[in-house]
Amino acid sequence: MAAPPPSADAAVAPMPGTAFRRERSTQVREILFAGALLTALGISLLTLIVLIVDVVTQGAGSLSGEFLSETPSRIDPSSSGIAPAIKGTLYLMVVCALFIIPVGVASSLYLEEYANRENWFNRFIELNIQNLAAVPSIVYGVLGLAFLVRGPLSLGNVVLAGGLTLGLLVLPVVIVAGREAIRAVPPSIREGSMALGATKWQTIWKQVLPASIPGLATGVILALSRAIGETAPLIVVGAVAFVTTSSVGFTDGTFSALPITIFGWTADAQTEFQALAAAAIIVLMVILLAMNAVAIWLRNRYEQKW
């Protein structure tokens, strides 16, 4: 990036006296300023480290096979676990993925390959997606409550409603990443295909989509890793922190989720339960880390140079 200007000192040097003094005080200010910038960056990174160390030291003691296989309890911390929460989160992610993959990819394809940007409606769709990405997550919970849990669909407080709510929430993430992946396929590929007589859809299906799959998959994983930690919308659509049976289905039965259980235990005043919250956070963060690692691996492994 910007190389340090070697000329700055040299230009002032020939003038003795006052100029020398100004140069020194300038240099002090330079160092102070750079130090302040580094401090700003350092505080943010240090907080992240403190957070991780705190969670691990608080929670590691509660981690065990039982913790993963037992049901949660508000009474006895020692025999309490997160099995229903893990199952609920898994089911939510399945619903979410089944929704965002077709809808997200189709939206990206439309916006990149078909939409005429002169058309006001297409521009409106784009602006709308930008805005949706910044709507508070709890508002999506209210949307899910009004339309999916009650109202027109009346699914009830079930996994299907929760998963679709999360899907709507992270759809902009998939679309933004998907469009980037599709845009990265050079026009010459499309032109070559069309020149050989393929129709537009044949070109997209046989050339553009296969070439952009790694990018699309990365976007979907990133979206799911955002969805998996979302808590507020699930509270609103009626996920429950303490489910004692794990007989949850997609369309029936009260469901729990990892972040909801973390919330329930953290809000509990007893410190034993906060330790359980920390242990559940470790599990959630490990899942998140694994998802991100897969996303990065996908990006590096299949990154195509045209």
Added chain:
Amino acid sequence: MEAGAQTQGAAPGGWTPLGVKRRRWGEEIIRALLFLAAAISVLTTLGIIVALLADSIPFFEEVGSKFFTDDSWGPLFAADPKFGIWQLLNGTFLITGIAILVAVPLGLGAAVYLSEYASPRVRKVVKPILEVLVGVPTVVFGYFALAFVTPELLQPLGIHVSSFNALSAGLVMGIMIVPTIASISEDAMRAVPMGLREGAYGMGASRRQVATRVVFPAAISGIVASIVLGVSRGVGETMIVLLAAGLQPNFGINPTEGYATITTFMGSAADGDNPAGSIGYESIFACGLILFLLTLVMNMIAIRFVRRYRQVYE
């Protein structure tokens, strides 16, 4: 129709001449399906607005101007419900204000460092770590604020905070917002053309002077956008305040006390105890409407500012 087009355009040799376009219904249907998928995002916005209005309108019909004139918020009280939104706005903006006081210096400092000072190698290491901060679920930040910052940082420092307080929620929310401000601002600063920097260096400016007097002003619209988006994220954040700032509506600017916010009320009232049609249920939607409008305005401002710097330099 296809046959007609072919016989009409058929030349003596039997080939279809170029330029006669056959309508392909399969292609049209696919295009329509893709369009429908893209329209889902518009329907989502529409759905949000309809959902919020449908239950807010009966709320405002019943509550009327008490929304602005009542001095406190307590729509769930059976005896004497109160509907004044000001306490919730007070809590929301007090905590977001603390967060912004933390996030602006840290975020802009990090952005200037990464854009103007860091070598490409350092940036390659540091940026992904900052992105990890984006990926931390907010409930984890909430845990951190309640279980670490309040009891292990603020109280040992001799700050007399109650167990739920605006300070810990605001500080942790600030850290949560840092990556938002840092990444958008850094983008804007890196979009400033090299020529401006080189011109300033040529005039004998130091690195600090270039950063603060050339790059910073040139990137100001992106920086403003990042701060507005940061405020918007803070106002809409639920889990940190729900866990760390308490549920008690409150007036004031004393950060050691607890405050309810718009989002904490929504999160705590939506636990299923309020049947549809009750005033408690409707008040969730009224709060949601206020929240949606607040963040919508801020997002639109931010989008406009981002567009401005993109137009100038790209």
